[in-house]
Amino acid sequence: MILDDIVKDKRNRLIEHKNKISEEKMKEMALASKRISYSFYDALAKNGLSIIGEFKKASPSMGIIQNTIELMNRIDQYNQSVDAISCLTEEDHFHGSAGYLKEIREISSLPILRKDFIIDEYQIYEAKVIGADALLLIAAILDDNEMKRFYELSYRLGLDVLVEVHDEEEMERALSLGAKIIGVNNRNLKDFTISLDTTKKLKRMVPDEIIFVSESGVTTDRDIQYLKYCNVNALLIGRAFMESDQPMELANRWKSIYLSKPKVKICGLTSMEDAQLVNEAGVDYIGIVLFYPKSKRNCSLEHAKSILEQLDSTMQKVAVTVSPSLAQIEQIEIAGFDILQVHGDLEEKVLETTKLKILKAFNEDVTQEVVERLASNDKVIGFVVDATIPGSGKNCDWNKVRQYDYKEKLLVLAGGLTDLNVQEAIEIVHPDIVDVSSGVEKEYGIGKERNKIINFIDKVRN
Ligand SMILES: O=P(O)(O)OC[C@@H](O)[C@@H](O)c1c[nH]c2ccccc12
Numbered sequence: 001m002i003l004d005d006i007v008k009d010k011r012n013r014l015i016e017h018k019n020k021i022s023e024e025k026m027k028e029m030a031l032a033s034k035r036i037s038y039s040f041y042d043a044l045a046k047n048g049l050s051i052i053g054e055f056k057k058a059s060p061s062m063g064i065i066q067n068t069i070e071l072m073n074r075i076d077q078y079n080q081s082v083d084a085i086s087c088l089t090e091e092d093h094f095h096g097s098a099g100y101l102k103e104i105r106e107i108s109s110l111p112i113l114r115k116d117f118i119i120d121e122y123q124i125y126e127a128k129v130i131g132a133d134a135l136l137l138i139a140a141i142l143d144d145n146e147m148k149r150f151y152e153l154s155y156r157l158g159l160d161v162l163v164e165v166h167d168e169e170e171m172e173r174a175l176s177l178g179a180k181i182i183g184v185n186n187r188n189l190k191d192f193t194i195s196l197d198t199t200k201k202l203k204r205m206v207p208d209e210i211i212f213v214s215e216s217g218v219t220t221d222r223d224i225q226y227l228k229y230c231n232v233n234a235l236l237i238g239r240a241f242m243e244s245d246q247p248m249e250l251a252n253r254w255k256s257i258y259l260s261k262p263k264v265k266i267c268g269l270t271s272m273e274d275a276q277l278v279n280e281a282g283v284d285y286i287g288i289v290l291f292y293p294k295s296k297r298n299c300s301l302e303h304a305k306s307i308l309e310q311l312d313s314t315m316q317k318v319a320v321t322v323s324p325s326l327a328q329i330e331q332i333e334i335a336g337f338d339i340l341q342v343h344g345d346l347e348e349k350v351l352e353t354t355k356l357k358i359l360k361a362f363n364e365d366v367t368q369e370v371v372e373r374l375a376s377n378d379k380v381i382g383f384v385v386d387a388t389i390p391g392s393g394k395n396c397d398w399n400k401v402r403q404y405d406y407k408e409k410l411l412v413l414a415g416g417l418t419d420l421n422v423q424e425a426i427e428i429v430h431p432d433i434v435d436v437s438s439g440v441e442k443e444y445g446i447g448k449e450r451n452k453i454i455n456f457i458d459k460v461r462n
Pocket residue numbers: 054056094115116117138164185215216217218236237238239240
């Protein structure tokens with residue numbers, strides 16, 4: 001198993017290190033150090049999301065990492081955007097070194113975590129000497145006694161400890177140790193599989209006073225969307241930053257996604273009063289039903305145009321249609337809509353010719369294959385997952401909705417949302433946009449109600 005190999009090689013490296021600087025000498029230097037650590041704990045405990053940016057040249061799961069920018073430039077970007085730095089010092093499998101940590105120390109006043117396989121007190125003294133502020137203890141390679149000894153020694157030297165766990169049993173051990181900062185590694189170090197569900201599952205065991213870090217495998221915007229509902233204090237990000245030439249931009253974007261709330265789409269406007277209400281409430285998207293007389297909310301194109309004229313220009317205007325013909329779409333295009341929402345069939349020639357951005361609607365029984373085929377078209381900006389009968393006020397099976405991979409497109413959740421269920425829906429589905437129609441109506445199909453809109457938005461944004 002890879003962990004055993006790493007630990008074995010570590011034992012050999014330890015001999016080498018101790019030959020260069022003896023155990024006694026290292027201990028003496030650590031105890032003599034006057035350096036006051038930057039608090040790793042405080043960096044993670046502050047409000048909002050904290051990010052730990054890693055410096056890592058290679059790893060057993062990914063091999064050599066193609067890093068495009070130099071250490072200097074990278075740390076410069078980290079200094080401006082992240083809250084702490086993690087530096088790999090393991091030589092054989094991660095191509096790290098104590099030297100990198102010393103170099104980073106020279107150019108950063110962020111707290112630095114020594115990322116290594118700690119199996120001996122020597123490494124803790126060494127961490128202090130090379131300028132680290134914190135170190136990693138991996139529960140999987142230590143017994144309870146070692147964990148306690150190493151943990152206490154670290155704090156005596158003024159170093160914080162991130163205790164890393166991967167399953168329930170290790171989590172129990174970290175909790176009984178009294179760890180103040182616990183990290184869950186989403187990567188299984190036995191077979192390298194990654195699942196962010198590990199974070200979700202283990203976070204439930206941890207009281208809120210303990211700082212919780214989600215580590216590894218965070219690479220996409222959607223990963224951030226997912227993790228924001230796990231309520232973590234911090235993310236530890238390696239590969240995604242190492243492979244990016246703009247880690248600062250990535251860190252800033254991910255922080256803002258983490259803090260952002262879903263956007264609100266109010267669907268099925270039918271009157272000037274409705275337009276007035278959505279303007280007042282400040283919604284993000286509206287929808288008007290066209291060419292679908294079966295719906296009580298159907299509007300003629302002329303009427304729709306007059307509603308559009310009333311709406312704030314910042315709002316995205318969506319034409320809601322069912323299996324539209326080419327001729328209908330041409331009319332929609334000139335009426336001033338931004339987006340075309342298509343329920344039912346989306347004909348190939350419609351996709352080819354329209355200039356509008358498209359939201360394709362379906363129910364939760366769609367297949368991953370269909371999602372991917374649609375997602376491969378640039379005009380399709382997202383998906384509306386709705387109840388089988390749109391506008392019926394029924395909601396769809398949220399657990400099914402979250403199963404699919406929507407490929408970085410917008411996910412709009414519709415179907416029976418109200419101010420009473422929208423928070424639960426958001427927690428399960430993590431949509432980019434929540435879509436409501438009957439849930440904010442006075443009575444089915446007869447216009448929107450001010451208080452219902454206000455309560456709904458309040459539940460989404462607060
Ligand atoms: O590159 P990633 O998938 O973003 O992962 C970063 C970090 O979590 C990972 O490097 C790591 C987590 N725990 C470790 C223990 C030892 C070495 C490395 C690690």
